[in-house]
Structure formats: C-alpha cells, structure tokens
Amino acid sequence: MKDSSIYIPACDWDSTASLPQSLPNWQYAKRLVLVNDTAHDRRGEPVEADVDIHAGHITDLGREVRVARLSGENGPIEVVPSQVHLMDREDELLRCRLFFLADVAAGGSATYLLLYGNPEAPEPCYDTELKVSGEGYALEVENEYYCAVLGKMNGNWKNHYSKRGPAELVNRHGHGVEGTIHWGPDWSDERVGRYRLTNWDGPPLFDYDVIKGPVCVRIRRWGHPILSIGPQVGRPHKVMATVTYSFWAGQPYVVMESKLEVLEDVRFRDCRNDEFVIGEHLPERAWMGPEGEIGFGARGWQREDPRWVTHFNRETGEGFGSIHLEFENTNPSWPQPAHAGFSHTGTWVRYPVQHAAMRAGEHVYERNAYLLHRYEEGGEHGGLADLVDHQERLTSPITQGEVAPAPKSINLDNVMDALRSTSKGRLGGSASSVLSISASSRRSSSRAATSASISSCRTRGAKPG
Template identity: 30%
Template sequence: MKTNIPTQSELIMINDSYSEKLAEKFSPSKANESEHSAPNLDPIKRRKFLGIGLLGMAGLSLPFTSRGDGNNSVEKFVKNVIATETELYKKQSDSFETKIKLIEKAWAEKDYRMVRSLSDSLRNTGIQAQIEDEDPGKPLVGSGQFGTVSTLPAAWKAWANGWKYYKVIGLEEKAGIKRTAEPVEVLLAFKSEQVTSLAREIRVAEISNGQIKEVTSQVYGVVRRGTERLCKVMFLADNQGGEKRNYLVFYGNPDAELPEYTSDLEVSGEGYHLKIENQYFIASLSKQTGQLERMLIKREHGVELYAGGPGHGETPCIDWAHDYVSEDNFMKVRIQYWGECPDYEIVRGPICTIVRRWGFPHSALHPVYNPSRLNIDIEYRFYAGLPFFHKFGKMKAVKQFISTALRDDEWVFTGQPFTGSLWMGADEKLKFGEIDEANKHSVKAFGYYNKDSKDSFVGLYLEHSAEEIPKFLHAGHSMLYYNWHGTTWSRYPLERNQLVPEGAVLHQKNAYVTIGFTEADGPAKIEALRKELLSPISSFQATLPSGISAKENKRVLAREGEAQNGQIPKQVLWDALRNCKDQQLYIADVNIVELGYIYNLSMDDDGVVKVLMTMPHRGRPLSSFFIWGSSSVHRASKTIMEALTGIPGVRKVIVDQTWYPEWNSNFISEEGRKKLGI
C-alpha cells in the first residue's frame, strides 16, 4: 500500500536568515513573558504562542512545491498552519456530524463496507469525545481549596519536604463498627499550574496523635477540564468505630516518582482477560466476555468454582448474568453471547482492580437479530486484603420494549461444591434452606456453603433500585441441584411480559464474599459484613485540626530523588527528554514529555536512569522508535538513549514500556495541547 510519508527530498528547510527572523518574532522568552504577564491571552497572542509550538525553533519544513515561490508562498503556508486551535483540529480530523452524514450517504448508496468503516471511525470519535468532555462529577474538594506545605507546622513541613500543596479530607465512621484498611474513594480537583503528574505526585497521609504517616493510595481517572485537573483517589483507612479522622493529600512535586506499595493484590493478563489474586481467592475473567469465569478459594484444599458444559452454546462462566428474553418469548439476548467486549475500561493498582464493560447484549442469532434496546454496563471491583468483591450494574432502556423475562444476577456452579443453601429476607437475618413464600420478593442475600469443607460463596444485595419502573421486584430463585448446570441462583427484577419504557434504568450494587463458614458462626459473620458494607466510611472536605501538637516522624515522605536531592537534578533529565520528538507529527514540534508518553523517571546512586513510558495506541506498539530508532524526518530530534546518556553522570539508561494506564489526550501537557490544537 502506498504511503503519504514525504521523503527527505520532498522536504526543504527555510534559509537561515528567515529562520532567525522567525525565531526572533516568536522567541520563547517573549512567548513565556506573554503567558505569565497576561494569563488571559487575546486571540492574536494565542496564535503567536501556538505558532512557535507548531513551527519549532529547529526550522520549518515546507512542501516541495513551495521551493520556487519565495516569501509569499512561505507566508501563505505559515498562515495556513498557524491557525486557531479549532481550525487546526478541524483540518486534521472530522466531526461527529460529518461522519453521520457520510454514514447516511454510504447507507443510501448501499455501500455497506463503507458504512462499517465509518461506523468504526464514529465510535473512535465517541471515545475521544468521552475523554475530553465527559462530566467527571462534582469533586469532594475543589481546585481552589488547598494549603501550602510551607505553612504547616515545622515537623510536618520537614516530613513533606519536596511537596508544595496539600488538601484536607475528613472521614467519619457513623455505624460504630471498627474498620481496618477500608478502601475510601474520593474525587478531587486541582489547579493545572500546581501539578505536573497527579499519578506521580499524589500522596495520602493520616494525621494520628500529632504525627502524619503515609497510607497506601491509588490514583486513577485523571482528566483535564479547562484550567483544572481531576482524578479519583482511593486510599486505605482505619477506624476504631464512631471516629472522625483527618487525612492530608499532598501534591505539587515535579520530582515525585510513581509510588510503590506492598499489596497482596496481583493481576496478570491483558485487556479484560485477567487473573486477579489476593490472599482470599483467585478470580479468572473470560477472555471472550470478561465475565467472572472461575474462582479458586484460597483455603485448605483450594476448591475451584466453575461452570461446566456447553451451556446454550456460549462460553460458560460462574457469573452468567445479564440477559433478557425478547417479546413473545422469541429469543434470549445476553452479554454472554458477546464474541468480545464491545467496550471496556481497566484500572489497576495496589488497592483495587476495576474491570468495567458495557454494550448491548447479543442475540442467539447475532447479527441477524441485533436489537439496541437495553444497554448493559457492568463493573467488577476486586480489592487488596478483602474476602469480597463488588459488582455494580446499570441496565438502561434506550428504546421501549417488552421483556418476557429479565435477569440482573445469575450464578452457576458445576460439580456440586456446596451442600447447603442460605438466604436473607426482610429481617436481614441469614437463614438456611429455600426462600419462604413471605420473603420471595424481598431477598437481600443468597448463598451456598459446604458443611464439611466449610467453603462458601455468598452474594449480598446492597443496592437495588429502578427508574421509570412502576413495579420493581427484589425476587430470587435458587436451585441447589439444577440438572443442566449444577447449583444455580438467579434474580428477576421485572414481572413477566413487562413493558420497559424508554429511559428506564435498573441499578444494582452487590458484594460477593467467600469465607470459612459454619452453621454456628457463619450467619453472624455475613450479617456483620453486610451491615459494614451498607455503612461505608463517609468523606467530607475538612480543615486542619486546631490546637494539635505536631510531632516529628523520622520516616519522611520523599523517597531518594524526590526532594531535589538526586545525584543529577531531575529537571535536567526531564529537559533532556524534551529533545525527543514524536517525528510522526511532522511539523508540530511536540516532544514525548509534552505528549505524556513518559509515566515515570528515576535515577539511582550508581548513575542508572530508569524510564517508564507508554505508546499512544496499540497500532504503534514499538517504543523502540523513541528509545533507539532513527528517522530522517526530524533532524533536531534525539532518541531517549542519546538524550539521557549525553548527560554527565548518567552511566546507563533502562526503558520499560507499559500499557497501564492506557494513554489518552488527558496526558498531554498544556504546551502540547496548544501545539496540537486540542
């Protein structure tokens, strides 16, 4: 296939005299002066600032045809390139509206291959719109609520040396239940000028008896919105029950490195085909659908829960939800029929692994019957050090339809690993045997146990609600010995042949726990856990406690090299990497630091620099292009090896590549976004 990449002979550099004039007109010092002296740049100043980003100081490459046209052609080319951000983006991409029109045109012309191509392109437009425009929610603490580390008591200021800012979060336990390492999630907002990388910089510390000590934390969901950056922070909290405690979130340290915390949560695999392990179980997700396929309980003989047999032609999984039967009892439509996940997101970290999948379920004769009526969004959350995992579900009707039957929870276990069943009704007490008639529509938990091995699997229903559904059921059905599968549980939230109106939404939040269980002590354990999960620790924006006596903590926050104490200043290393350009963006003059390809940078005492980087997408998987590769397109660019080994004191460079977290345009710096017209 012929490519459109220009060869060196098709490129021409502007002569030195013009380059000097251009450099003088768009000098970095002047651009920086305007940026700092007038934060609200007028349109002309913005175009000038964008100009230096697009053209760069190394020179300007022109199309070959411009060679004989003199300065008029140059000026015309510059005017075309130095456009407003919106104009630049429009030149390089196509809008949602444009693609819709193209799809309609191709459909009218019965060019179905073109329809498929455009539909895929439209999907990617939706992904990018979500990245840039999706509402992240209201932050617990806004960007304007912060303190400076320099104003903290001397002992705390010394402990947090290297960081400039902090926020205060309050936590309160209201149920009077002792908590140990409970995961707490908060959404926070930050001023963009105060941070370089939230993932590298954020540290969470608890105030305890006058000391501050770091706790394990995890940062994810980082987005840029205007002049702010937002992210979710999850951290582990202890509480004796009924207490209020304060935590400090530190940030504003460009020398910070990705923190490393000890955790029993281990994840292997790619995409949603993951094996997730903690001290209690090993969960294996289906490579086809991402459903929970198997679970090994890590106690005694290690029973493995699985669903066997050919099912109904689909891949069997112990989590067999979510599905519905179409009108007139015609066919089953289920996410278990997915050949692959239509869409998914993965979050990995020391506290929690999140696997979120969503899309329309498929029919048994997909794509012959391909209804787009009920969108299903499912999220698993597996935690470090906890014997349970969460499942969040949202089923939204985008079109009115009739459901003969609908299930939002189903579990299948082959091989008879359990000897008895259990359930919880309206009185929130665990009982054994089959659900009685009085509680069949008020099920709050279900489960199975083995009286001999003491293994168990219990589902706790924490939230179950609906919008625009007049009669919503909390019913469930259990069969300890189902002939075709084994042990089976399922929940039907709707009546048979129910009209589901457009806009109807079904919500659920469940927890599934596996613990050593006996008939004597098991019920009390499960009831206590459910009560705890129904009353999580609450968070609120707080202020520093007054009158507290700050105490010294000899174990400081900064690791080696994070407090301007490295053998080589960290800024020198970062500046060197700015000489590594993404040469496939020919005239943007944008480097891998501005693009956010570098996730972490560290150096040990022996002169070894370690770089953790990513690539923008799976179609460009080879980071070696930047590490040691060569290109004739951009003469001013350096490889990572050239840039870093050229620094006195650097003995060796090690570069690792990762796909987690997946790169997106929120990782691009403000300078990079200006150069790219985003």
C-alpha cells in the same frame, strides 16, 4: 461509573507551609476526614473519592500524589497505599478518582492528607498483595483470599478459587460462547428469545476499560446483549448493558455493578441480574430476608429482595455469598424485583421485571458484593457471623466528615474556585452569595469578610452533577 459519595472540590486545598508537619517538596495538601459511626473497627478499609485538582498545581498525576494518615493535629504522618486516575479534564481542572486504604476506629474518625505538587517526586511503590495478570479485559486478579479469572472471550467472571480452603467455583453448566459462573445481566423479549452478554465473543461486540493499581483493579465492559445466533438478529440495539468488577487489596469480596439501559421503547418478557452458577462444592443454602431474618434452604421472594443469599459447605466451613448493596429499577411498575431466589441447579438469580413495557431512558441497576466467607457450625447467626459482619460493614461504610475551613487570600483563582463549587453542586442558595462576594472582592473595605466567606467552600464542597 457512579459518582463517589466522598468528594473533595478544587477549592479545598492548603499550602503545605501552613501545616504543622514538615512536608518538604510537596506544595499542596487536601484534607479528608473519615468518620466511622459503627461498632466495627475498620482496618485497610477501601476508600474511593472523587477529587478535583487544579492542573497548574501538578505535573504528573500518577507520580506525584501521595495519601498520608495524620496522627493527631500536630502528629506525624504515615503514607498509605493509594492510586489516582484521571477521569476527565474541564478547562484547567483535573477530575480524578482516588483509591486508598484507611484505618478508622469504631465510633471514631481519622484525618488523611492528599499531598501533591512535587515535580521531583519518584514513582510511588506500594507492596500490596493485589496482583493482576493477563491482557486487556481477560485478566486474572488475586489477593490473599482468592484468585478470580475473567473469560477470554466475553470477559465475564469465569472461575473463582479460594486461597483459604478447597472450594473451586467453576462453571460446569454455562451457556454462551464460554461457560462462566456469572451469567447476567440479560433480557428477553416476547418474540425471539434472550439477549445475553455471555454471547459476546470479544470486541467489537463490546467496549471496555481497565483501571489497575496496588489498591484496586476495576474492569468495565459495555455493549448490547445479543441472541445466541448473533448480533444481526432481533433488536439488540434497544438495550445497553454495562458490567463493572472491582477487586480490592486485602478484602475477601468482589464488588459487581451492572446496568441495563433502555435506549428505545421495548417490551421485556423479563430480565435477570445477580445470576450466579457456582457448581457443587457448596451444596447448602442460606439467606437473610428483607426484614433481617436468617433462614436455610432454597426459597424465593415475590416483589421483595433478600439482603443476602449464600451457598456454603458445612464440612469445609466455606461459603460464597451475594450481599445486596443497591438495587434500582426506574420502571414505575417494578420498584422491587418481580422474583428473586434459588433454583435447583446451584443457581441464585433475580428477575427485576416480568412482562413490562420498558420506556426509553429507563434502567435497571444493581451493586452487590460477592464474598468468600466462613461457616462455623453452632456459631452466631446460624454459623454465618462472618457473612453478617461483612454485610453490616458494607451497608454502613465510613463517611466523609467536616473539615474546618481555612481562610484564603482574595485573588481571581480563589474567587473562581468558590464560583465553580457552587454553580454545579448542592449548596442551594449560596451561589448568589458567592457571586456577590466576587463583586465585593474588588472593594478593599470588604476584603476580610470575603476571605472568610470564600473559605466556606471547604466545608463540604458542592459536587459536580
């Protein structure tokens, strides 16, 4: 899982006693300013942040943490749905992933507080429409817009049902051990055939982990794609595949990330990703090209990647599109996909490479949002304004703003916070200055200057690499 672009370091905390709001029982607060530079209001916007917390500041991570929106510097607070998960522990530092839903006005900003340090806090209970059922990786996930079904054997996205119309995106042309609408990623060599993760028939052919909560459900699977005749044939050990699905409360899209990692030198005939087969309910096709132009009908691109592709139905007004958020191929010969586009079978697919020598350490990565959207005959953007609106939002997410530093007292914990923030991150030459601060903190004549300098780690802490 990639690091989040939003990060709150361990040193970035205040005592709740220093805040103007009355927050009984909670001892600590971290402040997060979110900025919306777009012309779109954000309501219930998914936010994902990496947060470091001192282990000594909290007793039970899942039970104690609350996220609250601050109404003005001295105004009241409103607790919002959230969830937090421990990702790693380093000495006495908890490295966490925080999920919550934020409201930020167009062209504006909003401040949120992360509250913790309350051993008597009750279990949080948030009423969102995100629901999950099933066991292990074979889950059904639904919200107000859809119900998504994952395969019982290979865990790929099998079916997708709209709650706003009659469309049923079910696979009728599948390969592998069970048919699925999502086929990739896969790769083929020039000797024995295609290695697919749709050929998985359950662990131990792959590993998985699952994050569940009221805001986000995330399923990650990883393993070696295999030939249809089994894992003992060919060279599956040379490539590792990882696929992650993220389902959010209140959003009509699902975010999918995939990565093919080359573990040993191997020659690809080709590889494929962003490959969907969605049946006949959505017979029309549309796309936004690399320069932002919108077109209709099937087409393909060579060494270019469209911004989005979609299938839709003019009669029902339903559509299902792939919004391309990130694409990365570290093979120097293929910075852009070899080919992307539609086929005649109700499929879209991307071929990142063709006939390429892939070296150990290279990878192919994608992140896309798959959106149930509306089509309106005669409307803006060729009737695809809903899809265009979501593409603009997803490619211009809300960002992290500056937080005014709060002075800290001179003690070993605070000096170590400052050192920890600079030793692993992106503050450039400031690490040496903090080292000198640590030494000067032993001299009483420099205490005031040291306190002000230590607080500087609050402005945008250095993120661990």
